[in-house]
Amino acid sequence: MSSIADGTGRVEARPASERRSLPMTAKVALLALAAAIPLLFAGDYQLRFLAEILIIGTAVLSLDLLVGFGGLVSLGHAVFFGGAAYAAAIAAQTLGADVVVMLAVGIATGMASALLMGVVVMRTIALFFLILSLIVGQIVWEVVFHWREVTGGADGLRGFPVLTLHTGFATIPLNNGVALYLAALVLALAAYLAARSFVTAPIGRALLGTRERQLRMSALGYSIPRIRLMALLASGAIAGAAGALYPFVNQYVGPNAVHWTMSAMMIIMLVIGGVGSLYGAFIGSAIYLGIQTYVSSYTDRWQLVVGLVFVLTVMIMPKGVVAGLKAAFGRRKDAEGRS
Amino acid sequence: MGFYAVQSLNALSFSMLLLLTGLGLSVVLNLMNFVNLTHGSFFLLGAYVGVYWLASGAPWWLAFPVAFVAAGLAGFLLERFPFRQFYARTHLMQVLLTYGLSVIFADLMRWGFGAQILSAEIPEALRGVVFIMDMPFPIYRLFIIGFGAALAFALWFVIDRTIWGAVVRACVTDRGFVETLGLDTRRIFTAVLVISAGLGGISGALGAGILSAYPGLDEEVLILALIVVVAGGLGTFRGTVLSALLLGFAMTFSKVWVPEFSNVVALAVMAALLVALPEGLVARKVRQV
Amino acid sequence: MSANAAPALAIEGVAKSFGGLKVLSDVSVTLGQGECLGLIGPNGAGKTTLFNIVTGFLIPDQGRVALAGEDITRAKPDVRVRAGLVRTFQKSMAFPELSVRENLALAARSRSGEGYGWFGSRKAVVAADEAADELLTRAQLRERAELPVAGLSYGEQRIVDVLVSLAMRPRVLLLDEPTAGLSRAEGEHLIEVVRTLGEDLSTILIAHDLDIVFGVCDRVAVLDLGRLIACDTPDAIKAHEGAQAAYLGASLGEAA
Numbered sequence: 001m002s003s004i005a006d007g008t009g010r011v012e013a014r015p016a017s018e019r020r021s022l023p024m025t026a027k028v029a030l031l032a033l034a035a036a037i038p039l040l041f042a043g044d045y046q047l048r049f050l051a052e053i054l055i056i057g058t059a060v061l062s063l064d065l066l067v068g069f070g071g072l073v074s075l076g077h078a079v080f081f082g083g084a085a086y087a088a089a090i091a092a093q094t095l096g097a098d099v100v101v102m103l104a105v106g107i108a109t110g111m112a113s114a115l116l117m118g119v120v121v122m123r124t125i126a127l128f129f130l131i132l133s134l135i136v137g138q139i140v141w142e143v144v145f146h147w148r149e150v151t152g153g154a155d156g157l158r159g160f161p162v163l164t165l166h167t168g169f170a171t172i173p174l175n176n177g178v179a180l181y182l183a184a185l186v187l188a189l190a191a192y193l194a195a196r197s198f199v200t201a202p203i204g205r206a207l208l209g210t211r212e213r214q215l216r217m218s219a220l221g222y223s224i225p226r227i228r229l230m231a232l233l234a235s236g237a238i239a240g241a242a243g244a245l246y247p248f249v250n251q252y253v254g255p256n257a258v259h260w261t262m263s264a265m266m267i268i269m270l271v272i273g274g275v276g277s278l279y280g281a282f283i284g285s286a287i288y289l290g291i292q293t294y295v296s297s298y299t300d301r302w303q304l305v306v307g308l309v310f311v312l313t314v315m316i317m318p319k320g321v322v323a324g325l326k327a328a329f330g331r332r333k334d335a336e337g338r339s
Numbered sequence: 340m341g342f343y344a345v346q347s348l349n350a351l352s353f354s355m356l357l358l359l360t361g362l363g364l365s366v367v368l369n370l371m372n373f374v375n376l377t378h379g380s381f382f383l384l385g386a387y388v389g390v391y392w393l394a395s396g397a398p399w400w401l402a403f404p405v406a407f408v409a410a411g412l413a414g415f416l417l418e419r420f421p422f423r424q425f426y427a428r429t430h431l432m433q434v435l436l437t438y439g440l441s442v443i444f445a446d447l448m449r450w451g452f453g454a455q456i457l458s459a460e461i462p463e464a465l466r467g468v469v470f471i472m473d474m475p476f477p478i479y480r481l482f483i484i485g486f487g488a489a490l491a492f493a494l495w496f497v498i499d500r501t502i503w504g505a506v507v508r509a510c511v512t513d514r515g516f517v518e519t520l521g522l523d524t525r526r527i528f529t530a531v532l533v534i535s536a537g538l539g540g541i542s543g544a545l546g547a548g549i550l551s552a553y554p555g556l557d558e559e560v561l562i563l564a565l566i567v568v569v570a571g572g573l574g575t576f577r578g579t580v581l582s583a584l585l586l587g588f589a590m591t592f593s594k595v596w597v598p599e600f601s602n603v604v605a606l607a608v609m610a611a612l613l614v615a616l617p618e619g620l621v622a623r624k625v626r627q628v
Numbered sequence: 629m630s631a632n633a634a635p636a637l638a639i640e641g642v643a644k645s646f647g648g649l650k651v652l653s654d655v656s657v658t659l660g661q662g663e664c665l666g667l668i669g670p671n672g673a674g675k676t677t678l679f680n681i682v683t684g685f686l687i688p689d690q691g692r693v694a695l696a697g698e699d700i701t702r703a704k705p706d707v708r709v710r711a712g713l714v715r716t717f718q719k720s721m722a723f724p725e726l727s728v729r730e731n732l733a734l735a736a737r738s739r740s741g742e743g744y745g746w747f748g749s750r751k752a753v754v755a756a757d758e759a760a761d762e763l764l765t766r767a768q769l770r771e772r773a774e775l776p777v778a779g780l781s782y783g784e785q786r787i788v789d790v791l792v793s794l795a796m797r798p799r800v801l802l803l804d805e806p807t808a809g810l811s812r813a814e815g816e817h818l819i820e821v822v823r824t825l826g827e828d829l830s831t832i833l834i835a836h837d838l839d840i841v842f843g844v845c846d847r848v849a850v851l852d853l854g855r856l857i858a859c860d861t862p863d864a865i866k867a868h869e870g871a872q873a874a875y876l877g878a879s880l881g882e883a884a
């Protein structure tokens with residue numbers, strides 16, 4: 001049987017700097033510049049929107065670890081993210097919304113749900129993994145949806161204390177667009193570096209090995225469950241960190257955050273951005289949320305647009321839009337060079 | 340006693356809907372090794388067709404063949420493009436393509452049929468109840484059970500007992516070989532997909548009588564059908580039947596016994612099944628080492 | 629019996645059926661320390677199945693398997709590997725898209741217990757790469773280190789397969805038809821690599837090329853229809869009638 005997850009996300013674990021011409025420092029400088037531009041031109045609303053893109057992008061990044069490197073296509077990923085979002089929202093009401101505390105709560109929740117998921121799905125692969133993760137996710141959704149006293153049921157939770165950052169000198173409120181954008185930026189960057197280090201470390205290589213040839217990996221003395229569990233925990237931690245900030249962007253978290261359609265949305269984002277590329281998570285999240293926000297102000301048919309973009313990506317750019325466009329441009333340059 | 344008999348019949352009628360929908364998925368997976376997540380869209384299309392047909396005053400029993408034809412036609416077109424290009428691709432790519440298409444169709448149908456819930460007008464002949472051990476039971480559900488069982492049996496017979504089933508299965512194993520026998524494999528695959536889509540349409544038309552038709556029904560049905568097919572062991576006929584019964588009964592009786600947690604219980608049953616049998620109820624034996 | 633005196637590997641009364649098909653019945657063989665044991669038999673005799681049982685990919689219906697005196701009949705595959713029992717597969721199983729070095733390094737890290745490292749594992753990565761390069765140098769494949777395995781010739785792929793196993797520094801190595809599909813010269817080179825690189829190694833070698841088996845093995849076991857019909861020195865096997873019959877006329881005497 002062909003496995004559910006080969007054919008996409010052949011990933012170079014080498015740092016990009018080795019492959020391309022720009023030196024590392026120049027790239028960092030460019031990136032910093034690009035990140036600073038919105039601060040100059042974007043209003044509060046747009047900055048919050050960018051923060052949302054970065055936060056959801058971070059969750060998608062954590063999904064990329066599983067899909068792109070482990071071949072584990074999960075339809076229950078929203079549980080890590082949404083579960084952490086609920087945990088942070090609930091904890092904020094009693095503990096206050098110190099950003100460090102929130103992140104700790106989120107990461108712990110993300111890892112705990114990953115552990116739960118891991119124990120259940122451990123022995124399944126391919127479509128069986130897909131469906132079992134979906135079932136686990138939906139069980140959690142049912143609980144969230146019906147446990148009104150704690151989760152607010154269908155209405156979700158609103159109105160949290162202001163997210164704050166305690167430094168040695170002062171307490172900074174993170175309740176405006178600029179602060180939220182910067183916080184999300186730091187989160188996204190840290191998550192990206194953590195994910196990058198994961199995939200280049202021995203554990204990441206081992207995970208890639210389990211995707212390619214499970215039998216061979218056991219014959220090399222690797223424990224497949226252990227590798228999977230570690231990948232799930234890493235992924236859960238990152239998704240949990242993202243989830244912890246999510247409620248504070250729109251001052252709301254609802255049961256949709258743990259629904260399987262949220263997981264499916266993350267997969268769509270991941271595929272549009274490029275499976276196994278890590279950075280693609282943010283591109284995909286920007287494209288999806290961009291369509292959702294801006295197209296929906298012109299027409300009700302934004303889902304049609306998202307669907308079309310997604311299907312076209314799958315059909316003509318299965319490695320994601322960035323790789324696809326790059327390849328298309330490369331081809332044109334080649335053609336020009338030859339003529 | 341009568342209560343449980345009626346609930347069992349309820350469960351059976353629901354299982355039958357799950358089975359018919361699951362079989363559509365299962366047939367393409369089993370015979371063509373293709374995962375088709377647009378199956379929920381075929382179901383919903385069939386449901387809308389059923390609702391409109393039954394309201395139109397035309398002979399009611401034609402609703403089912405018409406739903407079959409409508410969904411089958413959609414399947415025929417999709418098979419031409421883009422499914423055909425994806426037969427040789429991985430399951431992941433097939434899942435992505437067909438899920439994306441189902442998102443598109445969901446929005447198109449919301450556009451065309453509106454966002455409201457349309458319930459089907461059950462034809463005169465099937466309205467009313469019969470009494471089973473002094474408990475009333477809707478005739479329409481009996482009709483679903485009978486019709487569904489007949490359809491499932493016919494399908495099983497064709498796949499398992501005739502040369503046609505054998506030919507299609509041979510196509511998956513070795514397409515080139517079947518072609519050297521002078522058979523056009525493309526047409527065979529088209530036929531299987533049309534039948535599968537048509538089955539989805541018929542299930543939708545049948546189901547509309549109890550579930551109605553509304554945006555989102557496609558996804559709900561797709562998820563249940565997927566669970567049935569996968570937990571059954573990926574496209575084995577026997578497995579699909581067993582797991583449709585299991586899910587149908589689990590969902591019906593959990594609603595009876597623990598109404599607040601009914602979905603949690605039903606889902607937990609299926610999860611437990613997959614934890615215990617990671618390759619589903621009836622695993623296909625393949626040598627791995 | 630002290631652990632030192634125990635054979636490297638002992639297979640006792642192993643039986644296995646798949647449904648109604650009896651694939652192995654009552655097979656007992658021991659592999660001495662440092663010994664090379666040939667395992668031959670016609671297609672479908674059950675040779676690979678025996679390997680699968682010894683390495684934990686299958687659990688036998690009956691019988692037991694002991695590694696250096698320790699019962700491992702029900703141990704998980706990865707546990708056995710860490711105890712020094714390593715195998716190759718009949719079909720090449722290197723990772724085709726990873727580089728040759730990365731393939732060996734995966735094994736080296738597993739062997740050093742650093743296969744699951746994340747933060748601060750730079751050292752382990754470097755050490756494993758060095759170990760890989762050293763093996764490659766000794767096998768005269770150093771200049772292939774950067775290439776993806778899929779880019780090598782078939783003969784080189786099979787050698788890489790064996791090198792990956794050697795990177796695990798096994799005490800017992802099970803080779804399942806490593807020379808199948810290779811030319812005589814390539815096959816002999818491969819065996820040479822195993823002999824020079826594997827120190828203190830006890831080996832079971834499955835091969836259909838009887839020249840190679842009789843040339844390098846200390847003893848040869850013959851499996852036919854799941855039964856062990858002979859286990860003796862190469863010369864004795866060549867003269868053994870049952871073994872001759874199992875190979876249906878392909879005279880074992882001529883092969884050597």
Ligand SMILES: Nc1ncnc2c1ncn2[C@@H]1O[C@H](COP(=O)(O)OP(=O)(O)OP(=O)(O)O)[C@@H](O)[C@H]1O
Nearest residue numbers: 625626627646651670671672673674675676677678
């Ligand atoms: N997992 C399995 N399920 C069912 N039958 C199996 C399985 N593994 C092996 N067999 C059967 O057991 C018999 C022995 O197979 P095995 O692979 O051990 O033979 P072999 O001696 O290695 O042959 P070859 O020289 O062809 O590699 C064959 O008939 C094979 O079809």
Ligand SMILES: [Mg+2]
Nearest residue numbers: 675676677718
């Ligand atoms: Mg064999």
